[in-house]
Structure formats: structure tokens, C-alpha cells
Amino acid sequence: MTVVVVASNIAVQYPFEPFGLADWLTWGAFTYPLSFFVTDLTNRQIGARGARLVVYVGFFVAVILSALLAEPRIAAASGLAFLVGQLLDVTVFNRLRRQSWWRAPLVASALGSVVDTAVFFTAAFALTGLPWLGWAAGDLAVKLIFALGLLAPFRLFIAYARQPRAA
Structure with a gap:
């Protein structure tokens, strides 16, 4: 978790230049969604x-x-943002954990991502003159795509973790 957050805090300071997306994304958009994945796996286990x-x-x-x-x-x-978003994720996940296997990680990550994004980008970049609203929108879009994309690895990890191990 620490590696993901620290890497993201460094990466968010650099706009994502490829494809002309510097006004919409920072490099942190591609690392931070893993924090929700780690939290949800921990919560499930x-x-x-x-x-x-x-x-x-x-x-x-x-x-x-x-x-x-x-x-x-x-x-x-x-x-x-981390504290508020992650604690929301834990709470939502825990309330939905007995429903379909995919619902808890998807809904918890999505809601946590919305709150995390709003808190972080407002606190970090408001009044700086930087294109932070675009970054926030792009960041949230990537987080939501990751929330969907990480469902398959989540399911595989949970299935693997449930298998009995030979002594």
C-alpha cells in the first residue's frame, strides 16, 4: 500500500504527455487505483x-x-484524500461483501474513487492555475476503468487464496 501511495504522490506531479493528454491526466492516474485493489483484497481476506x-x-x-x-x-x-476514500471503500465493501463477488469491489472502489479524487485534486491543485479539473476528470475516468479491469484479477486472487495448500 505504501509503495502505491508514495509512487502515486510522485507521479501525480507529472502530466501524462503521450497522445496530447497532459491537460487530462497525470502519471499518478495509472498507479493510485491499485490502492483500492489492495484494500479490497485485504478486506475480502x-x-x-x-x-x-x-x-x-x-x-x-x-x-x-x-x-x-x-x-x-x-x-x-x-x-x-487517501484516508477518507479508503475508509469509505472499506465501509462500503464490508456492507456489500455477502452479495455477488464483483459488487463489493466494484461499488466500493467506484465510490471511494469519486470521493478520493474530489478531495485530492481540490486540496492539491485548487488556485494553482494548473488544469486540475481536467486532471481530476481524467484521473477519475482511469480509476473507474481500473475498478472494472481489476475485477478479473480480484476474482482470480480470491479463488487462488481459497484453495487448500499442501503441507
Whole structure:
């Protein structure tokens, strides 16, 4: 979790130049969605309490490292957005966990992503003159695509984790 968040806090400072998307995406859009994947796998395997612990530890370590490796406003905005978005993800996932296998990770990641994106981009880039509204829209679109795309690996991991192991 810490690696994903720190890498994302560094990557979000760089616009995604290929295909003329610098006004719509940063490199962080391609790393941060993995944090929801990690949270959901943790929640599925060890429950909401364990997932919250991963979020709190990830938050603490990532904020400290991000403060050293990224701009202070990015580190602060990231910490706030991470905590709010991930805890929402854990709560929603836990409420939906007994429904279809795909519903909890998809809905929890989508709602967590919306909140995380709104909090982060507003706190990090409002009043900077940077094209942050475009970045927020692009970032959210990528997060939602990842939420869908990571359903197959989520299902495979859960099936693999449930198989009994030889001693």
C-alpha cells in the first residue's frame, strides 16, 4: 500500500504527455487505483478491521515518505484524500461483501474513487492555475476503468487464496 501511495504522490506531479493528454491526466492516474485493489483484497481476506489497519498504517507511512519525496501540498492532500476514500471503500465493501463477488469491489472502489479524487485534486491543485479539473476528470475516468479491469484479477486472487495448500 505504501509503495502505491508514495509512487502515486510522485507521479501525480507529472502530466501524462503521450497522445496530447497532459491537460487530462497525470502519471499518478495509472498507479493510485491499485490502492483500492489492495484494500479490497485485504478486506475480502481478513475483514474490515484488518483492512482499516492496512489503511491506517499505509496512511501513516505514506504521508511521512510523501512529505519527504513530494511537494508538501501534494503530501497533505494525498493523506486526507487517501484516508477518507479508503475508509469509505472499506465501509462500503464490508456492507456489500455477502452479495455477488464483483459488487463489493466494484461499488466500493467506484465510490471511494469519486470521493478520493474530489478531495485530492481540490486540496492539491485548487488556485494553482494548473488544469486540475481536467486532471481530476481524467484521473477519475482511469480509476473507474481500473475498478472494472481489476475485477478479473480480484476474482482470480480470491479463488487462488481459497484453495487448500499442501503441507
